Amino acid sequence: MHYTLRNDLEAMRAEAEKAAHECGLDFYNTKFYVLDFEALTAVIANIGFPVRYSHWRFGMEYDQFEKKMAHGMQRIYELVINNDPSTAYLLEYNNPVQQKMVMAHVYGHVDFFKNNVMFQKTNRNMMNAAADHAKLIEKHRLKLGIDKVEEFIDACLSLEDLIDPCMRENKKQSCGKNCEGKCDGGCSKNEGEPKEEDNPIIKIDKYMEQFLDMSKFRAKKEECEKPCQKQERPERDIFRFLMTEGKHLADWQKDILSIVRDEAYYFLPQRQTKIMNEGWATFWHDYMMIQKGLAGDQGIVDYSKTMADVVSKAAGFNPYRLGYELYKDIKERWDKGRHGRDYLEEQDSEKKASWDTHEGLGTKKIFEVRASLDDAEFLREHLTDEFIEKEQFFEYNLDMRDNWYKISGRDPRVIRNHLINMLTNDPIIHVEDANFNNAGHLIMNHVHTGMELEPQMRDRTLRQLFHIWQKPVHLRTIVEDNPVIVTYTGSEFSVKKAK
Amino acid sequence: MVSNIEKDKQRFHDIVKGKVRKNLQDLIKREGFVARKGNDKILIPVPNITLPRFTHGKSEPGEGEADGIGQGKGKIGDKVKPGEEDEEGNGPQAGEEAGEHFVEMTVDELAAMLGEELKLPRIEPKGKRTLLQEFERYHGLRTKGPRGLMRFKPSYKNALKRLISTGDYDPDDPIIEIMPEDMRYRSWTEKDVPESSAVIIYMMDVSGSMGEEQKQIARTISFWTDVWLRAHYKGLESVYITHDSEAREVDEFTFYHTSITGGTKIISAYNLADKIISSRYKPEDWNIYLFQYSDGDNWGENEDEITMLENILLPKSNLLCYAQTTSPYGEGKYLKDLQAYSEVTALKQKLVLAKLDDKEDILPTIKKFLGTGK
Numbered sequence: 045m046h047y048t049l050r051n052d053l054e055a056m057r058a059e060a061e062k063a064a065h066e067c068g069l070d071f072y073n074t075k076f077y078v079l080d081f082e083a084l085t086a087v088i089a090n091i092g093f094p095v096r097y098s099h100w101r102f103g104m105e106y107d108q109f110e111k112k113m114a115h116g117m118q119r120i121y122e123l124v125i126n127n128d129p130s131t132a133y134l135l136e137y138n139n140p141v142q143q144k145m146v147m148a149h150v151y152g153h154v155d156f157f158k159n160n161v162m163f164q165k166t167n168r169n170m171m172n173a174a175a176d177h178a179k180l181i182e183k184h185r186l187k188l189g190i191d192k193v194e195e196f197i198d199a200c201l202s203l204e205d206l207i208d209p210c211m212r213e214n215k216k217q218s219c220g221k222n223c224e225g226k227c228d229g230g231c232s233k234n235e236g237e238p239k240e241e242d243n244p245i246i247k248i249d250k251y252m253e254q255f256l257d258m259s260k261f262r263a264k265k266e267e268c269e270k271p272c273q274k275q276e277r278p279e280r281d282i283f284r285f286l287m288t289e290g291k292h293l294a295d296w297q298k299d300i301l302s303i304v305r306d307e308a309y310y311f312l313p314q315r316q317t318k319i320m321n322e323g324w325a326t327f328w329h330d331y332m333m334i335q336k337g338l339a340g341d342q343g344i345v346d347y348s349k350t351m352a353d354v355v356s357k358a359a360g361f362n363p364y365r366l367g368y369e370l371y372k373d374i375k376e377r378w379d380k381g382r383h384g385r386d387y388l389e390e391q392d393s394e395k396k397a398s399w400d401t402h403e404g405l406g407t408k409k410i411f412e413v414r415a416s417l418d419d420a421e422f423l424r425e426h427l428t429d430e431f432i433e434k435e436q437f438f439e440y441n442l443d444m445r446d447n448w449y450k451i452s453g454r455d456p457r458v459i460r461n462h463l464i465n466m467l468t469n470d471p472i473i474h475v476e477d478a479n480f481n482n483a484g485h486l487i488m489n490h491v492h493t494g495m496e497l498e499p500q501m502r503d504r505t506l507r508q509l510f511h512i513w514q515k516p517v518h519l520r521t522i523v524e525d526n527p528v529i530v531t532y533t534g535s536e537f538s539v540k541k542a543k
Numbered sequence: 544m545v546s547n548i549e550k551d552k553q554r555f556h557d558i559v560k561g562k563v564r565k566n567l568q569d570l571i572k573r574e575g576f577v578a579r580k581g582n583d584k585i586l587i588p589v590p591n592i593t594l595p596r597f598t599h600g601k602s603e604p605g606e607g608e609a610d611g612i613g614q615g616k617g618k619i620g621d622k623v624k625p626g627e628e629d630e631e632g633n634g635p636q637a638g639e640e641a642g643e644h645f646v647e648m649t650v651d652e653l654a655a656m657l658g659e660e661l662k663l664p665r666i667e668p669k670g671k672r673t674l675l676q677e678f679e680r681y682h683g684l685r686t687k688g689p690r691g692l693m694r695f696k697p698s699y700k701n702a703l704k705r706l707i708s709t710g711d712y713d714p715d716d717p718i719i720e721i722m723p724e725d726m727r728y729r730s731w732t733e734k735d736v737p738e739s740s741a742v743i744i745y746m747m748d749v750s751g752s753m754g755e756e757q758k759q760i761a762r763t764i765s766f767w768t769d770v771w772l773r774a775h776y777k778g779l780e781s782v783y784i785t786h787d788s789e790a791r792e793v794d795e796f797t798f799y800h801t802s803i804t805g806g807t808k809i810i811s812a813y814n815l816a817d818k819i820i821s822s823r824y825k826p827e828d829w830n831i832y833l834f835q836y837s838d839g840d841n842w843g844e845n846e847d848e849i850t851m852l853e854n855i856l857l858p859k860s861n862l863l864c865y866a867q868t869t870s871p872y873g874e875g876k877y878l879k880d881l882q883a884y885s886e887v888t889a890l891k892q893k894l895v896l897a898k899l900d901d902k903e904d905i906l907p908t909i910k911k912f913l914g915t916g917k
Contacts (some may be wrong), residue, residue, distance in 0.1 A: 090547075098550060104552075157738075201594050303586060437614055449625070450619075498598050
């Protein structure tokens with residue numbers, strides 16, 4: 045892998061960077077690497093990390109991706125890693141116009157990573173962290189055997205989604221107590237940025253104490269050792285719970301829990317902002333290619349072809365297109381003042397159609413949107429009825445008579461709800477107690493939001509959880525409209541009516 | 544730069560193969576699943592391996608809810624896409640649905656699994672064991688090799704070509720410098736002479752009483768016996784014979800898909816098999832396997848057939864496996880007669896008999912057929 049880009053690519057990069065600055069994008073320094081097909085596939089399977097811990101799942105993804113690429117079912121132009129400095133991979137065979145587009149696109153992503161609220165607490169040094177994780181897991185694999193370690197990783201990965209999306213903070217568990225947010229990071233040292241005050245955590249001989257002012261340190265320590273109060277809200281971060289309550293877990297198991305947790309928190313905001321992030325990058329690369337003239341007179345045709353692919357409607361529903369069109373729509377509405385009470389309450393449709401107050405706040409507004417929302421909020425606030433109509437969204441339902449999906453309507457309310465539900469459809473599961481039945485059983489609570497858990501997956505996941513907890517695990521949930529407790533004892537499942 | 548990923552992929556494949564091993568018995572019973580890829584690769588379906596996680600089940604959309612959202616023109620009632628069992632949702636995690644995954648295995652791997660699962664003895668080929676010979680011959684050139692095999696002339700020519708093409712050749716001062724990349728060395732090929740070769744002769748009674756299901760079962764058994772024998776003999780050949788009252792040699796497809804209403808004369812197939820053996824597969828050089836499927840309602844008293852077996856076919860072959868399906872019309876006397884015969888003959892070990900009623904008989908039959916180690 046060469047860091048220095050080929051001269052022509054470097055010139056393009058500088059051009060794209062300049063254009064991005066002129067657009068007002070605010071990004072980390074970004075390193076570009078040019079990779080061939082195979083190397084890019086490999087990086088994608090590792091979700092972007094050049095070094096990641098060994099696990100068959102990445103092998104499987106690689107295998108499937110390879111096949112898809114080989115059959116032309118998948119086209120990929122680039123991959124960007126949220127890191128400071130950021131890293132972006134370009135595919136060697138992109139043509140020059142595509143390379144330029146991709147670079148502009150990348151700067152859009154990096155701006156998003158840097159400024160969107162969901163990313164404010166992500167580890168910007170994740171590439172190195174991932175490499176450290178790889179080293180640590182490799183050590184355990186060599187020492188304990190692949191099967192044992194892998195089984196445990198499998199179990200942890202099954203719980204990957206059970207983290208707290210509201211906790212946009214990912215602190216390390218270091219004081220051993222559940223004092224997150226109470227001792228203000230003083231005791232939970234964030235890796236990579238040791239605070240100076242923390243340094244006195246060294247062994248000091250008694251006689252030295254008279255020479256040192258230990259009061260500050262002691263106060264902190266006491267605060268940490270104070271038993272935590274009852275949690276104000278139920279625990280959604282199962283990893284944190286297992287690490288504190290799982291007294292039987294060995295150090296290597298806690299290492300793995302912590303690694304899977306770190307990576308899950310790192311990827312969470314990317315899942316929560318896919319539409320916004322892709323839309324943002326697409327919006328700006330389009331702007332730069334056309335308005336800023338990156339495509340050039342020669343490249344404009346090639347560019348338009350590629351762009352048409354990216355935002356095509358052909359696939360039925362294309363999230364890339366959705367984000368891109370939404371930003372365009374928001375910009376237009378704020379440029380022309382088509383928002384607020386006056387506009388909304390205007391009854392005259394003709395007046396509405398030609399509404400333009402020359403407000404000119406469009407660009408400011410989209411920058412604000414990209415900084416403060418996630419996908420679900422984005423759609424809730426900005427997917428207007430007019431937009432849904434303009435974009436020709438439709439609902440479809442299965443017609444049982446001939447087993448075809450058919451267009452069943454174009455009701456904006458239904459469409460909006462469906463799209464938002466798609467984004468917020470993950471089950472919400474809280475951990476309740478580590479000493480259920482007073483027998484050290486683990487009990488969790490599925491917060492019912494109208495949908496029941498898929499029973500086969502539910503049972504298989506409980507089995508994975510048992511592998512970690514080693515004692516019976518219970519889950520409060522709803523089965524066929526009845527509140528029940530599903531239990532896995534390690535040998536069998538049971539479903540009992542809840543009291 | 545990402546070296547680990549190949550290891551991960553290997554690991555994934557090992558896990559998948561482990562799954563195949565675990566489910567082999569079910570897999571064997573499943574019909575018509577396997578796809579051949581080339582001569583010694585087989586594609587085997589395994590359930591997609593996914594890590595479980597809590598997900599919401601699919602619920603029936605209620606009033607005012609949609610199955611999905613699309614984009615584009617069209618009026619209400621227009622078709623969007625055909626419904627499937629396993630609908631690829633629009634959800635952000637589409638593609639994680641459990642489906643089938645094909646794993647590629649070699650015949651040897653699969654045979655090893657089969658052998659382990661059914662505890663089959665390895666086959667001891669009959670006849671004189673000719674050692675595996677390697678035929679070595681110099682043939683062609685390559686760019687690397689030991690000095691002793693360097694060939695001057697081609698190397699020199701290469702150097703000359705290079706110099707001329709770069710314009711460095713001076714006819715007045717023709718100094719040719721041979722660079723390492725110009726060097727050509729003799730190369731050789733190795734040719735394996737098979738240690739022992741084998742032929743399988745399949746015989747199928749197509750007289751109408753063999754139903755589709757039975758044929759499918761026969762085919763499944765043939766597939767596995769084929770895998771097993773192929774792993775033991777390089778260059779295994781197959782011959783297919785169908786018969787009613789007359790026998791003919793056919794290709795594999797016809798073999799499994801023909802159905803004729805007619806009589807049943809097993810002797811006709813035996814005669815044809817003998818003719819084929821005499822003309823193409825000398826018993827001294829070939830390991831000969833005969834697999835026969837019939838409903839057992841043979842015309843006549845079965846004496847001719849048994850005489851033929853005793854005197855000609857059994858002495859010439861390694862094994863004759865006879866599987867009889869239940870006939871809705873007759874009593875299947877042939878199997879009884881063969882059983883009686885096998886009690887008295889000295890060639891008893893070469894005769895394997897099985898009764899084939901339904902899918903449950905597949906495994907025991909394979910085990911019987913291949914369990915002789917012949």
